[in-house]
Amino acid sequence: MKAPSVCRGLINVMLTGGMLLWCGSVSAQVTPDRTLNTTVFQSGNNFTITNGSAANSNLFHSFQQFSVPTGGSATFDLVNTPNISTIFSRVTGGNISNIDGLIQTINSNNPVSLFLINPSGIIFGANAQLNIGGSFIGTTANSIIFADGAEFSVINSESAPLLSINVPIGLQLGNNPASIIVQGTGHTLRNISGLVLLPPIQTPSSTKLRVQPGNTLALVGGDIHLNGANLVAEKGRVELGSLSGAGLVNLIPSAQGYTLGYGNVQSFGDIQLAQRSLLDISGVNAGSVQIQGRQIQFTDGSLVLAQNFGNLPGGDIRLQATESINLIAKTADGAIQSGVRSNALGMGASGNITVITPNFTIKSGAGLNSTTYGAAPSGNIYIDAIAIELSGFSPTNPADVTTLNTTTLGTGNAGDVFVNGNSLLVSSGASLSSTTFGSGSSGKVTIRNTNTTVIGESPSELYSNISSTTFATGSAKTLTLDIAKLQILDGGAVATTAFFAGNGGDLSINATESITISGQGRATNSSINASTIRPDPLLRKRFGLPDILTANAGTVSITTPNLTLTDGGTVSVTSQGSGNGGNINISADTIQLKNQGFIQAQTESGNGGNIALSARNLLLLRNNSLITSTAGGSGNGGNISINVPIIAGLENSDIVANAVVGNGGNIQITTQGIFGLQFRPQLSPENDITASSQFGVSGTVQVNTIGVDPNSGLVKLPENVTDPSQQITTGCADSEGSRFVATGRGGVPQNPSQEARSNRTWSDIRDISAHRKMGNLNAQIPASPKVLTEATTWHRNAKGNVELIAAHSANLQPSLTCAVVSN
Numbered sequence: 001m002k003a004p005s006v007c008r009g010l011i012n013v014m015l016t017g018g019m020l021l022w023c024g025s026v027s028a029q030v031t032p033d034r035t036l037n038t039t040v041f042q043s044g045n046n047f048t049i050t051n052g053s054a055a056n057s058n059l060f061h062s063f064q065q066f067s068v069p070t071g072g073s074a075t076f077d078l079v080n081t082p083n084i085s086t087i088f089s090r091v092t093g094g095n096i097s098n099i100d101g102l103i104q105t106i107n108s109n110n111p112v113s114l115f116l117i118n119p120s121g122i123i124f125g126a127n128a129q130l131n132i133g134g135s136f137i138g139t140t141a142n143s144i145i146f147a148d149g150a151e152f153s154v155i156n157s158e159s160a161p162l163l164s165i166n167v168p169i170g171l172q173l174g175n176n177p178a179s180i181i182v183q184g185t186g187h188t189l190r191n192i193s194g195l196v197l198l199p200p201i202q203t204p205s206s207t208k209l210r211v212q213p214g215n216t217l218a219l220v221g222g223d224i225h226l227n228g229a230n231l232v233a234e235k236g237r238v239e240l241g242s243l244s245g246a247g248l249v250n251l252i253p254s255a256q257g258y259t260l261g262y263g264n265v266q267s268f269g270d271i272q273l274a275q276r277s278l279l280d281i282s283g284v285n286a287g288s289v290q291i292q293g294r295q296i297q298f299t300d301g302s303l304v305l306a307q308n309f310g311n312l313p314g315g316d317i318r319l320q321a322t323e324s325i326n327l328i329a330k331t332a333d334g335a336i337q338s339g340v341r342s343n344a345l346g347m348g349a350s351g352n353i354t355v356i357t358p359n360f361t362i363k364s365g366a367g368l369n370s371t372t373y374g375a376a377p378s379g380n381i382y383i384d385a386i387a388i389e390l391s392g393f394s395p396t397n398p399a400d401v402t403t404l405n406t407t408t409l410g411t412g413n414a415g416d417v418f419v420n421g422n423s424l425l426v427s428s429g430a431s432l433s434s435t436t437f438g439s440g441s442s443g444k445v446t447i448r449n450t451n452t453t454v455i456g457e458s459p460s461e462l463y464s465n466i467s468s469t470t471f472a473t474g475s476a477k478t479l480t481l482d483i484a485k486l487q488i489l490d491g492g493a494v495a496t497t498a499f500f501a502g503n504g505g506d507l508s509i510n511a512t513e514s515i516t517i518s519g520q521g522r523a524t525n526s527s528i529n530a531s532t533i534r535p536d537p538l539l540r541k542r543f544g545l546p547d548i549l550t551a552n553a554g555t556v557s558i559t560t561p562n563l564t565l566t567d568g569g570t571v572s573v574t575s576q577g578s579g580n581g582g583n584i585n586i587s588a589d590t591i592q593l594k595n596q597g598f599i600q601a602q603t604e605s606g607n608g609g610n611i612a613l614s615a616r617n618l619l620l621l622r623n624n625s626l627i628t629s630t631a632g633g634s635g636n637g638g639n640i641s642i643n644v645p646i647i648a649g650l651e652n653s654d655i656v657a658n659a660v661v662g663n664g665g666n667i668q669i670t671t672q673g674i675f676g677l678q679f680r681p682q683l684s685p686e687n688d689i690t691a692s693s694q695f696g697v698s699g700t701v702q703v704n705t706i707g708v709d710p711n712s713g714l715v716k717l718p719e720n721v722t723d724p725s726q727q728i729t730t731g732c733a734d735s736e737g738s739r740f741v742a743t744g745r746g747g748v749p750q751n752p753s754q755e756a757r758s759n760r761t762w763s764d765i766r767d768i769s770a771h772r773k774m775g776n777l778n779a780q781i782p783a784s785p786k787v788l789t790e791a792t793t794w795h796r797n798a799k800g801n802v803e804l805i806a807a808h809s810a811n812l813q814p815s816l817t818c819a820v821v822s823n
Contacts, residue, residue: 033064033092041629045072045101045165050080057085057110060152064093064271066118068101070127076114079107085134088144088168090154096178100125105132111212112258115168117141119154121178122161122221126185126207126228135236135257136211140178140221141171145248170264171550177222177269182209182229186276189303190335199307199343200336207231211282216257220249223269224293226277235283237315241550242269242293247786256287256315268294273302273783276336281315282307286342286351288315296325298366304340306351314351314379317342324359325385328365329395332795336402337367342379344372344412347622352379352415360385360421362430365394367403370410372440380415380443383408386422388449390430398459399538402430408440408474411778416443421450426466426492429458433467436474436502437543444468444477450484454492456520460538464492470502470551471535471543481509486560488528488569491521492735497533498551499539504582507528511560517569517597525598530554530582531574553609556582561589565625573601573609581609581631581638589616591644593625593653605633607662612641619644621653621687622676628656629665635728637665637691646672649677649687656683657699664691664699672706679703 021423030047032038038061041048049069052061059081066089068074078084087105091097097118105112116122120141130136143153150164151172189200204821210232211217217231218239231238237256243265250261264269271293271478273279277300281287286308296319308314317340327339335823338360344350350370360370360383372378381404394400406415406427414434424447426432434443445468457463468479479496486509488494507530509515517526523536532551539545553573563586565571573582581603591613593599601609611629613619619642621627629638637659647669649655655677657665667689676687679701683690691699797803 002120030066030068031064033062035092036060038064045069047072047074047240048077049074050077052081052087053163054081054084057083058163058165058802059084059087060163061089062088063089063091065095065097066091066116067095067098068103068128070100070125072101074101074103076105076112077107078105078112081107082107084108084112085111086115086168088152089117090152091116091120092154093363094120096121096123098123098125099128101127102129102131104130108133111215113137113215115139115144117144117154117391119174119178122180124182124209124229126183128182128209130209130211133212135216135218137216137218137220137258138180139171139219140173140180141249142174143172144168145172146355167253167341168251170251171220173221173243173247173249175246176735177243179223179225180219180221181225182219182227182231182277184208184228184230184277186228186301187230187278187280187303189278189301189305197482199345200305200341206724210234211236214287218258218260224271226273228275229273229277230280231278232280233287234280234281235285236287238281238287238289240271240279240293242271243267244269244294260290260292261268262292270807271297272617273298275300277302279304281305283309285310285312285348285618286314288351289317291319294323296321298327298338299329299337300338301329302338303336306342307349308344308348308376309346311347313349314342314344316352316354316379319357320352320355321357323357324361325355325357327362327412328366329364329366337365337394339367340369341367342370344376344378345374347374349376349412350379350415352382354382356384358386359784361389361391362404363389363391363398365392365397365402367405369403369405369407370408372410373415374410375412377412377440378406378408378415378443381417383419384421388419388421388423389425389427390432391425391427393458393460393462398429399462401428401458401462403433405431405433405435406443407435407437408442409437411439413440413474414443417445419446420448422449424449424453426454426464429460429462429464430455431462431465431467433465433469434477435467435469435471436476437471439473441474441502442468442476442505445479447481447483449481450483452483452485453487453489454494455487455489457491457523457742461521461523463521463524466494468496468505469499470497470504471499471545473501475503476505476554478505479507481511483509483511485513486511486515488526489515490519490526491524492526493524494528496530496554498549498553499535499545500548501550503552503579504530504532504554506554506557506582508557509559510760511558513560514562514564515558515560516564516566517571518564518566518581520568525568525570527570527572528556528558529570529572529574529646530556532577532579532618533574534576550579551575551577552579553582556584558586558761559588560666561732562592563588563590564592564594566594566597568596568598570598570600572598575603578605579603580607580635581629582610583609583638583642586612587614590618590620592618592620593622593627594620595623595625597621598628601629601638603631603635605631605635607631607635607638610638610640614642615644617645619647621649621655623651623653625653626656628654628658630656631659631662635659636662637693639665639666639699642667642669642671645672646675647671647673647677648675652675652687653684653688654683654688656688659693659696661695662693663697664693666699667691668704670704670706673701674705
């Protein structure tokens with residue numbers, strides 16, 4: 001039998017070239033290898049398999065070949081072993097198993113699970129079907145390990161097999177596991193009238209590989225390629241696991257069959273879902289999906305779908321890859337997004353979605369979505385990746401942008417979104433969000449990242465965003481960014497927004513390095529905002545919104561060393577309806593607004609929000625930049641509080657708290673120095689500080705300048721003037737012809753009677769080295785020192801020299817001598 005080996009080689013070549021070829025021309029058959037008591041009866045393309053080797057509720061079969069031709073069948077008839085619960089079938093001949101017909105079990109007293117083990121590879125054709133009562137595990141492992149240590153091996157099939165009555169605990173794969181391929185015509189899911197928010201409609205597919213409700217459908221081997229495949233495990237579990245080297249995949253029994261564990265696996269292979277492939281676990285209580293590999297890719301409208309119609313929470317969806325996960329593109333006709341959908345349509349919540357990988361990409365209109373349509377909450381989304389990218393829109397419909405979100409269209413709340421990583425890029429109209437279109441609230445959105453960039457918009461002018469949004473009566477919840485660096489560019493937005501009656505959520509950003517907001521899109525400025533905004537006609541039409549806006553805006557809180565707003569970059573809280581504007585609280589080291597940078601709290605008819613700015617170093621406004629809290633209609637302008645050591649406003653930049661009919665807001669500034677800005681009652685072409693009302697009461701402006709106390713360090717001068725009569729002696733009167741001469745004595749004394757003294761020290765700078773004598777030292781008796789007599793007065797001699805005169809003292813003692821004093 002050379003043909004199967006040739007087919008296997010050809011398939012490997014075609015896979016390398018990105019193509020698949022069904023080997024239907026191979027003479028497919030089911031033949032035992034005679035190592036076990038397996039009996040096969042053939043009738044045309046139908047094969048009946050009986051007997052085998054039983055061990056309690058386990059039944060073991062061993063085949064030389066196991067392939068089912070198109071239109072054929074392989075039937076495990078358990079008439080002789082009716083109490084079997086699990087069938088373990090190995091293929092030892094070294095040929096790929098080509099399955100393009102029906103595999104089924106009959107005459108059993110129990111729901112029977114089936115393991116098909118072929119290390120040479122397995123291909124499921126478009127006509128492959130399963131009709132078994134339990135779970136199905138197709139694997140290219142070398143052996144199955146049991147709880148008692150027994151091993152049912154394909155590699156060592158010549159030796160007597162160790163048959164076990166215990167449950168299987170693991171699949172042992174070899175060094176180079178063969179691929180598993182599933183082919184089909186693809187799913188038929190489509191959106192209603194192009195609305196991605198509604199549950200997709202599916203017409204029955206003629207090709208599907210399915211297990212009975214509540215069971216596991218698992219494929220474990222080398223690379224796994226799904227091309228138009230339909231894998232269905234209603235209320236059950238779908239497991240895809242790819243390995244590139246030897247490893248033990250754990251089998252963990254569960255209520256839905258088996259959960260696979262990869263704790264002992266070191267190297268993984270690739271998994272691809274293409275050509276509208278579908279993993280469907282929908283049901284009365286939706287099931288679970290786990291996909292584990294090196295690189296996982298969804299393309300061409302391929303999808304994981306979990307629609308929960310029951311009262312219990314749906315199972316979780318887990319995608320984990322050691323290198324990357326990519327969700328790309330829509331179908332050519334734009335009928336459905338590639339990606340993952342977890343929906344709640346009953347009283348039970350939809351399942352959580354978890355993605356763990358170094359690199360995670362969603363682009364070209366693909367989506368990762370958890371949605372509720374009723375009273376149940378939708379599931380949460382957890383992303384843990386080093387690099388995360390959301391970008392782009394559907395090539396067939398630019399209004400269908402790339403999304404990662406949780407959503408409610410009912411009374412249940414949307415789930416939370418958690419994103420952890422190193423870098424996050426949201427671009428070209430993509431959206432990372434939690435949204436409500438009902439009375440339930442949106443979920444919390446939490447981003448913990450190093451570098452986050454939100455940039456650009458789609459051709460349909462939908463801006464890139466990270467947001468928590470309400471389009472209905474439900475409120476938006478908190479949006480939190482705990483990051484190092486944030487850039488919002490070319491019309492992108494980080495926002496909590498209300499478009500109808502539900503209140504906007506609070507927005508909290510802590511950026512340990514910097515925040516830069518710069519540029520404009522065609523429709524909006526780049527911004528951080530907590531706002532209630534009247535939707536533009538495109539959004540109103542897209543979501544069926546009335547022209548009513550009563551919501552209140554939330555609060556924006558920003559903490560960062562450096563906040564820079566340039567070229568229209570904006571931080572705002574805005575209410576374009578009848579609700580109140582929210583508050584802005586900013587704490588930074590340096591705040592710079594350049595070339596129409598804006599910090600604004602505005603309302604059309606409600607009260608304007610308050611703005612509180614605190615900076616350790618500098619607040620700089622340049623080139624028509626603006627800090628404003630204003631109210632239209634009868635609303636009052638909000639208050640502005642600024643506490644910054646140095647404030648500079650240049651080139652027609654303003655600080656404004658104005659109103660129309662209501663009262664103008666109050667402005668309070670605490671600073672050590674303010675430059676360029678001046679208070680004026682109305683706006684002017686200069687740099688203004690104003691708190692006016694067009695028809696109401698103007699607000700107040702208070703500037704508190706603090707700094708060094710000008711009185712500190714000053715000495716109080718005497719209040720009384722010195723009497724000059726006490727400074728000049730009468731002996732110097734010019735009436736006696738006297739004269740006063742001061743010659744080089746360092747100044748004059750403070751009064752005439754004071755002795756003139758110099759405070760200069762004497763320093764001998766002569767070089768006396770030539771006068772030094774170096775000779776022998778002789779002991780000498782020092783002469784008695786000469787007694788100096790203190791001068792008591794002085795006079796000038798005839799030569800004009802000054803002479804000192806000492807008075808004779810009566811108390812001088814005679815010099816002592818050795819002479820005898822005689823009487």
